[in-house]
Amino acid sequence: MSARLYKNPHGDLAVDFTYPGLPDRFRISLGVGYTKELKAEFARTLLKPLKKAIAALDLPWILQRFPDYKRLQQYAAKPALTVNDLLDYVQQDYDQHGYSNAQRLKSLVKYLREYFADQLATALTSNQVEEYKTQRLGQGHAKGTINRELAALRRGYTIANRERQVLQYAPHIQSFKENNARQGMWNADELEAILKYLPDYLHAFTRLAFITGWRKTELLTRQWKHVDLTGGFLRLEVGETKNKDGRSFPLDFPGVREIIDELQARRAQELKEGRIIPWLFHLNGQPLKACRHAWDSAMEKAIAAGEIAERRLIHDFRRTAVSNFDQMGISQKAAMKLSGHRTDAIYRRYSITNEATMRWVVDQAWKAIGGRSK
Numbered sequence: 001m002s003a004r005l006y007k008n009p010h011g012d013l014a015v016d017f018t019y020p021g022l023p024d025r026f027r028i029s030l031g032v033g034y035t036k037e038l039k040a041e042f043a044r045t046l047l048k049p050l051k052k053a054i055a056a057l058d059l060p061w062i063l064q065r066f067p068d069y070k071r072l073q074q075y076a077a078k079p080a081l082t083v084n085d086l087l088d089y090v091q092q093d094y095d096q097h098g099y100s101n102a103q104r105l106k107s108l109v110k111y112l113r114e115y116f117a118d119q120l121a122t123a124l125t126s127n128q129v130e131e132y133k134t135q136r137l138g139q140g141h142a143k144g145t146i147n148r149e150l151a152a153l154r155r156g157y158t159i160a161n162r163e164r165q166v167l168q169y170a171p172h173i174q175s176f177k178e179n180n181a182r183q184g185m186w187n188a189d190e191l192e193a194i195l196k197y198l199p200d201y202l203h204a205f206t207r208l209a210f211i212t213g214w215r216k217t218e219l220l221t222r223q224w225k226h227v228d229l230t231g232g233f234l235r236l237e238v239g240e241t242k243n244k245d246g247r248s249f250p251l252d253f254p255g256v257r258e259i260i261d262e263l264q265a266r267r268a269q270e271l272k273e274g275r276i277i278p279w280l281f282h283l284n285g286q287p288l289k290a291c292r293h294a295w296d297s298a299m300e301k302a303i304a305a306g307e308i309a310e311r312r313l314i315h316d317f318r319r320t321a322v323s324n325f326d327q328m329g330i331s332q333k334a335a336m337k338l339s340g341h342r343t344d345a346i347y348r349r350y351s352i353t354n355e356a357t358m359r360w361v362v363d364q365a366w367k368a369i370g371g372r373s374k
Helices: 036-055 059-065 083-097 102-108 110-116 126-138 143-163 188-197 200-212 216-220 256-272 292-304 316-327 332-339 344-350 355-368
Strands: 003-007 012-018 025-033 233-236 247-250
Touching (some): 036 059, 083 143, 102 143, 110 143, 188 292, 200 316, 316 332
Antiparallel strands (some): 003 012
């Protein structure tokens, strides 16, 4: 931020300055002709106090000193935006639109808030962003995590500039290059291993996630009204999915009907006991909203027993299902309808051709030509 005295094109003495958080550069005539003597006098009586006011972020003093300058006075009710203000805009945007990861955003941007604290949005530089990235890497955080944090910051500038029109500034925020190919995969033996250590109330959910590849929140929010036994589908209504499209999964898909039958048997017992529970997956009548503790505990036990080689995530069921659809010979278009992937590019990121698949392809090729030669 700067402030100086200069001679304007009309020959008058003028002041030129910027203020943190305000997008404009202010050039104001002082109403007197330019002379070296007047410049020296105003340097003492105006420029020096002005620089102190700018450094102290004392906008009221500046507004009082230039009451007739309308372009400056318009900011009287607009305080300078900080990085935290931008992140507040993003949180409000997520909450207003009902995004499923609105709650997760709070923890995602926690370190951004702490690191930049009261940093003015218009004073944030690209070098500061790079320093932030370097520090986060040094703390052992993944590039993907840091990219998600930077995306939230970038979104904050977008909202302030395009929707609220109060900033008109944004530093260059460069994300790390990522390998977006999904890696985690389950097999049938690992599924059985984790089921051994999970509580019973998570078994049906886990098996259905393995088969369908539906997101955790999509399955955990299913109620019996979403099970169309007549038509033979488990449904997600329009607006319930990440891309807002509705979706159906056939109950006659291998393995699904058995799970639904088990849940129906449990429901029949609940109704017999006078308990009307709408949720497919619940614990003592309460819908399952989180299962991280139980999942982490089961995973640690399975790894310690040598039954699972490395940590697996619930979300890995999604890419596992996509790979299984591929191996079953299901067309990509039909598989995308099952899993809910909207674009070919995203689907391909989840479609992993592993070594087992390659061996299967080789075996199929040899069978097609009459078997391997001795």
